[in-house]
Each structure stands twice: as C-alpha cells, then as structure tokens.
Amino acid sequence: MKLLAAVAVAVAFTLPIGARSAEPIRVGLVLPYSAGPFVPLANELGDSLVMALEESGMEVAGRKIEILKEDTTHKPDVAQAKAKKLVFEDKVDLLVGPIGSNELAALFAFAAGSRIPLIIPNAGDNEATGEKCSPWVIRTSFSNDQIVREMGPWLIKQGIKTAALIAFDYTTGHQAMDGFKKPFIAAGGTIVGEQYPPFGPISDFGPYLTKIKEQKPDAVFTFFAGPPATALVKQFSEFGLKESIKLTAAGWLISPLNLPGEGDAAAGVIGILNYVPAIDNPVNKAFQQKFQAKYNRTASEFAAQGYDTGKLIYAALKANGGKTSDKAAFVKALHEVSVEGTRGPLKIDPKTNNIIQDIYIYEAKKVGDKVDFAVLNRIRNVQDAPNGCKL
Amino acid sequence: MLPDPASLVIQLLNGLQYGMLLFLLSVGLSVVLGLMNFINLAHGTLYMLGAFLGLSLVGVTGSFWIALACAPLLAAAIGALFYGVLLRHLQGESAMKQVLVTFGLIFIGIDTVRMIWGDYEEAIAAPALLADSIRIWGQPYPAYRLFVIALGLVVALLLWLGLERTRLGAVVRAGVDDRVMAASLGINIDAAFFGVFCLGCWLAGLAGVAVAPVLQIYPGMDVAILIPTLIVVVVGGPGSLRGALLGSLLIGMAETFGAVLLPDFASFMIYAVMVLVLLLRPGGLLPARQTA
Numbered sequence: 234m235k236l237l238a239a240v241a242v243a244v245a246f247t248l249p250i251g252a253r254s255a256e257p258i259r260v261g262l263v264l265p266y267s268a269g270p271f272v273p274l275a276n277e278l279g280d281s282l283v284m285a286l287e288e289s290g291m292e293v294a295g296r297k298i299e300i301l302k303e304d305t306t307h308k309p310d311v312a313q314a315k316a317k318k319l320v321f322e323d324k325v326d327l328l329v330g331p332i333g334s335n336e337l338a339a340l341f342a343f344a345a346g347s348r349i350p351l352i353i354p355n356a357g358d359n360e361a362t363g364e365k366c367s368p369w370v371i372r373t374s375f376s377n378d379q380i381v382r383e384m385g386p387w388l389i390k391q392g393i394k395t396a397a398l399i400a401f402d403y404t405t406g407h408q409a410m411d412g413f414k415k416p417f418i419a420a421g422g423t424i425v426g427e428q429y430p431p432f433g434p435i436s437d438f439g440p441y442l443t444k445i446k447e448q449k450p451d452a453v454f455t456f457f458a459g460p461p462a463t464a465l466v467k468q469f470s471e472f473g474l475k476e477s478i479k480l481t482a483a484g485w486l487i488s489p490l491n492l493p494g495e496g497d498a499a500a501g502v503i504g505i506l507n508y509v510p511a512i513d514n515p516v517n518k519a520f521q522q523k524f525q526a527k528y529n530r531t532a533s534e535f536a537a538q539g540y541d542t543g544k545l546i547y548a549a550l551k552a553n554g555g556k557t558s559d560k561a562a563f564v565k566a567l568h569e570v571s572v573e574g575t576r577g578p579l580k581i582d583p584k585t586n587n588i589i590q591d592i593y594i595y596e597a598k599k600v601g602d603k604v605d606f607a608v609l610n611r612i613r614n615v616q617d618a619p620n621g622c623k624l
Numbered sequence: 625m626l627p628d629p630a631s632l633v634i635q636l637l638n639g640l641q642y643g644m645l646l647f648l649l650s651v652g653l654s655v656v657l658g659l660m661n662f663i664n665l666a667h668g669t670l671y672m673l674g675a676f677l678g679l680s681l682v683g684v685t686g687s688f689w690i691a692l693a694c695a696p697l698l699a700a701a702i703g704a705l706f707y708g709v710l711l712r713h714l715q716g717e718s719a720m721k722q723v724l725v726t727f728g729l730i731f732i733g734i735d736t737v738r739m740i741w742g743d744y745e746e747a748i749a750a751p752a753l754l755a756d757s758i759r760i761w762g763q764p765y766p767a768y769r770l771f772v773i774a775l776g777l778v779v780a781l782l783l784w785l786g787l788e789r790t791r792l793g794a795v796v797r798a799g800v801d802d803r804v805m806a807a808s809l810g811i812n813i814d815a816a817f818f819g820v821f822c823l824g825c826w827l828a829g830l831a832g833v834a835v836a837p838v839l840q841i842y843p844g845m846d847v848a849i850l851i852p853t854l855i856v857v858v859v860g861g862p863g864s865l866r867g868a869l870l871g872s873l874l875i876g877m878a879e880t881f882g883a884v885l886l887p888d889f890a891s892f893m894i895y896a897v898m899v900l901v902l903l904l905r906p907g908g909l910l911p912a913r914q915t916a
Binding site: 429430431439440461463 | 887891
C-alpha cells in the first residue's frame with residue numbers, strides 16, 4: 234500500500250514536469266492592427282516578425298513558438314488592457330510593441346511594473362532607452378537621436394553650410410530636429426530657420442515652404458512619416474524649392490511605403506535611416522526577395538525591423554535553451570546574442586537596452602521610370618550614450 | 625522682417641486656396657443651418673465620401689475630370705438619402721438632438737469608408753493639365769491650387785446669381801427671413817429646403833474631390849476639416865453666402881499667415897479670430913438674419 238502510494242506520488246510529480254516541456258513559448262504582439270495611421274506598419278512589421286520565426290521552424294529546444302496578436306486600435310489605454318490580457322490570461326512569455334510613441338508610455342509602465350520583457354520594435358522616443366530606461370524594456374528598432382545625429386556632419390562634408398528645419402510640433406519631431414541640430418552646428422553648420430507646424434492631419438505645407446524659400450538654406454532637414462511625408466515631398470517640388478535647396482530627412486520621408494505616392498518628386502531626396510532596401514548583404518537580399526515574392530512590393534524599414542526583431546528574439550530564446558520561466562535570464566540572453574540582420578550586425582547594448590546598429594545615408598534616384606535607392610554612406614555600430622540610463 | 629513681395633503674393637495665394645476649400649465646405653453647412661435651423665455635423669462625412677468616391681472613379685475611369693463631375697452628384701444622392709431616411713425627422717428637434725445624431729453619423733461614416741476603401745491613406749494625382757507649376761512673380765506655384773481658387777470663386781459667383789436672380793433663390797431668401805409667412809403664402813418651403821440641403825451636400829462632395837490632390841484622403845478627414853468649417857460658419861454668420869465667403873477668407877488667411885508670422889500661436893490663431901469676432905459681433909460678421 235505504502236509503495237503504491239509512493240509510486241503514485243512520484244508519478245504525480247513527474248507528470249507536470251513532462252507537460253511543461255511541451256508548453257509552447259508564447260509571444261504577444263500588441264500592435265495597432267485596425268485603427269490609426271500605423272495600421273500598414275503594424276501588418277508589415279508583425280508579418281515579418283512571424284516570417285523570421287517561421288524560418289527557424291517556429292520552435293526552439295523542442296518547444297513550439299506561438300504568436301498571439303492583440304489590437305491596440307491606436308489607443309494607449311486599450312494597448313495596456315490588451316497587454317494585461319496577454320500576460321495574465323494568455324500567459325505570454327514576452328510582449329512586442331508598440332509601433333507609435335503614443336502607446337509607448339502605457340506599455341512601458343505595465344511591462345516595467347509587472348517585470349515582463351517588452352520588446353519595442355519601432356517607437357523611437359529617446360527617453361525609453363535613456364533617462365527612463367528599464368531592465369524589462371528592450372528596443373530592437375532605434376532611438377530618434379541615433380537615426381539623425383550622423384546626418385549633420387556628413388552634410389558639412391558635402392559642402393552644405395546652412396539648413397532650415399521643419400517637423401511637426403510634437404515630441405518625436407522635436408527629438409529628431411534637436412538630434413540633428415547639435416552635431417550639425419558642432420561641425421560648423423548654421424541653422425537659418427526652424428518651423429514646427431501643429432501636429433494635425435491637414436498637411437498643407439504651402440505657407441511653411443514659402444517661408445523656407447525666404448530663408449534660403451543650402452538644405453532642409455525634416456522628419457515626417459506617412460501621408461504628411463508624401464505631402465511634403467510633393468509640395469517641396471511643386472513650390473519650386475527643389476531647384477535650389479537639397480531636401481534631406483530622416484529616411485521615413487522616402488519610405489518604400491511613400492514612394493508610389495511621391496513619384497518623381499522623391500528623386501534627389503537624401504535620407505538617413507537604420508535601413509534601406511538597397512542594403513547589400515545576404516540576409517537583406519534574401520529577405521527582400523522573399524517579401525517581394527509574397528507581397529508584391531518592396532519591404533519597408535518596418536518590415537525589416539520586424540524581421541530583425543524576430544531573429545533577435547529567436548537567438549535569445551535559443552541561447553537560453555528555450556527556457557522562459559526566468560524572464561531576467563531571457564533579457565540577459567538578449568544582451569549576449571548578436572545577429573546578422575537585414576540592417577547588418579545587430580546587438581543589444583546592456584547599458585541602455587537599445588540596439589547597436591549601422592546607420593545608412595542614401596539618395597532616392599530615378600532609375601528608368603521608377604525611383605530607387607543608392608547608398609551613399611554607412612556608419613557602423615552607432616551606439617547611444619547612456620544619457621541618464623542606469624541599468 | 626518684411627517678406628519680399630513675391631513670397632507675400634505666394635502666401636496670399638496659399639491663404640486664398642485654403643479659404644476657398646473652407647468656403648466650399650462651409651457654404652453648404654451655413655446655409656442649411658441658417659435656413660433650416662438644422663445643425664448637420666455629418667456634413668464633413670459627405671466631403672469625405674466625395675473624396676473617396678472620386679478616388680474610385682479615378683481608378684475606374686482614369687479621368688480626374690469625370691470624378692470631379694460625378695462624385696459630387698453621388699454625394700448629393702447619398703445626402704438626399706440621409707435626409708429622407710433620418711434627418712428629416714430631426715427637423716424642429718432640439719439642437720442637442722441634432723448634434724448627437726449627426727455626430728454619431730460621422731463615426732458610422734468613418735467606419736463605412738474604412739470597410740469599403742480600407743485604412744490606408746490615398747491620394748488623387750492632379751490632372752495632367754494642371755500638374756505643373758506656374759511662375760508667379762518669378763516663383764513657382766502649383767497650377768492646381770490656382771484651379772481650386774478659381775473653382776471656389778466660380779461657385780461663389782454662381783451661388784450668388786442663383787440666390788439673387790432665380791425664383792428658387794427668392795424662395796430661399798423668403799424662407800430665411802420668415803419661414804412661417806413664406807409657407808402661409810403657399811410656397812413649398814419644405815421642398816425648397818430639401819433642394820438647398822442637396823445642394824449643400826453636392827458642394828461638400830465637390831470640395832472633397834477638388835481638394836484631394838492637395839491634401840490627403842483618409843477615413844477621418846471629415847473630422848479634421850469639421851472644426852475649421854464650423855469656425856467659418858460661426859465667424860461669417862450662419863445662413864448667408866457673403867458671410868461664408870468672408871468667414872472662409874478670414875480664417876484661411878489667419879491660418880496661413882498665423883503659421884508663418886506667429887508660429888508659436890499658429891494652432892491657436894483661428895480660435896483667437898473666432899473669439900474676437902464673437903466678442904464684437906455675436907451673430908457673426910454677415911449673418912443672414914440680423915438679430916435685433
């Protein structure tokens with residue numbers, strides 16, 4: 234009798250362990266799938282992340298990888314509610330999101346407070362990996378400053394001496410302009426004007442462009458993304474600024490998502506970004522080929538970030554033996570892996586939890602009757618200073 | 625600090641073009657408000673539908689001009705349907721009810737557009753005839769924007785002629801002055817007002833297509849333009865064509881010059897103008913009915 238009881242207890246103890254090793258790894262994507270301006274980005278990024286995981290067979294160390302998607306509808310409170318659902322009800326092992334900075338604070342606060350790894354695949358607010366950094370929040374995309382700060386010195390080398398700035402009057406716009414300004418001035422440049430139109434959906438830049446013409450800069454540096462970017466590029470040409478002023482920008486201005494709408498007006502625009510489709514490395518070439526075959530259009534920087542994020546997550550999971558019960562160990566694994574991504578070599582900086590990556594300066598060129606990209610410069614291993622982050 | 629004359633001219637044109645867009649939208653809303661005492665916040669929805677229908681028409685026929693001609697008619701038809709099915713029953717109801725119902729229509733409109741056309745922002749290219757820039761005082765200015773200005777002015781002229789020189793115009797003016805009296809004279813005021821409502825919807829649809837090559841088309845564009853339009857109606861004075869024209873020029877210029885001369889106050893400018901006007905003339909600058 235006692236022996237039977239002992240055997241039963243032994244079996245009872247082994248069974249749950251057996252079940253656990255078959256337990257899938259759950260990745261929760263919390264993105265604005267259905268509302269707001271980032272819907273196309275959410276789809277491209279999310280799909281590419283899954284594509285990267287599928288390449289590794291959607292499994293790690295014998296555990297299947299399950300993707301759970303929740304829609305934030307572009308609202309921070311919904312984003313937080315969905316994150317809570319994913320973590321407490323669906324028991325995800327890590328969260329991925331958001332796209333836009335508007336949802337960042339809500340997800341950040343939740344992840345940091347609940348000690349759940351949050352991987353930021355896009356939103357670039359400097360402080361998330363600066364002053365406000367958290368050991369639980371890791372960014373695989375970029376910080377706004379990281380993207381823009383190399384442009385100024387490069388422009389000076391090209392003979393550009395004066396610049397006018399224009400961006401929407403909100404945090405990201407200001408971070409992008411401030412990030413450009415200081416290195417540009419330090420390298421000997423002069424800012425002849427700055428304009429910050431109110432952040433709104435009406436993108437009529439006529440009045441602002443006319444003022445820039447009066448300021449007579451050698452170049453304009455700007456940050457816009459989405460439909461306002463298309464509007465700016467077109468209007469820059471329509472109002473005749475293209476004839477005498479070089480248009481330069483954070484690369485989203487001439488994203489593959491915008492080129493069809495911009496047409497010839499985009500030719501000659503210079504962008505700086507962590508990704509451009511023309512990057513010549515085997516991973517990117519294979520990725521672009523696969524993406525274009527599946528979706529019949531060029532993969533954008535958002536798709537590339539999604540793909541690279543998938544690869545980084547997989548590498549960390551593999552390095553940690555597929556174990557996800559110790560979340561801190563998973564984060565540590567993220568700090569230790571390095572991956573050859575579409576953007577080049579990628580690593581997470583343990584001092585800021587932000588990614589270390591190459592930054593590219595490139596020009597949109599007219600090739601036949603299409604606009605294509607030519608890479609002009611590549612700055613390797615751009616890394617953010619801690620900027621107040623204490624990890 | 626004085627801008628050179630060429631830039632000033634270009635900025636004036638910018639202000640004029642934005643003003644004309646506001647005029648096309650506000651005149652319909654203003655006249656309906658003044659005549660029928662009816663607040664139709666879903667007016668912007670017809671503007672958005674005009675733009676999206678124009679987009680589809682351009683996609684199907686390849687011609688911007690066909691889209692410009694037909695989309696407003698479709699918008700007017702949809703407006704007439706709205707009116708017959710729903711809005712007619714709100715006549716004479718409290719302003720609050722009208723606001724709530726038409727506000728709800730806005731969201732139904734946005735989601736319907738998203739269901740049919742998707743979430744992605746779209747654009748209509750300016751027609752080949754107007755795709756280039758013209759030199760004004762040595763400065764390039766997009767020809768298409770000049771077209772928008774011309775369109776607005778032509779519409780204003782035709783509306784004025786219609787109001788002053790036609791029988792329907794006389795009926796409408798009589799109805800504005802004293803609806804009860806006009807009705808008791810045997811005039812079919814309801815039919816006249818329905819006609820005016822449909823005309824307002826047509827104008828909203830026209831604005832949607834006409835402005836699409838300049839701004840972007842997306843679900844929610846109606847909400848974006850609604851506030852400036854309402855400000856124009858309030859500033860110009862409800863019910864009057866001249867008020868709508870004056871109001872839209874004023875707001876268009878305030879927005880444009882505010883953006884470049886007082887950038888720190890730019891987003892606040894049009895509200896400041898509205899507050900100023902209301903303090904001096906609570907009924908608006910040129911309302912149809914002079915309040916005693």
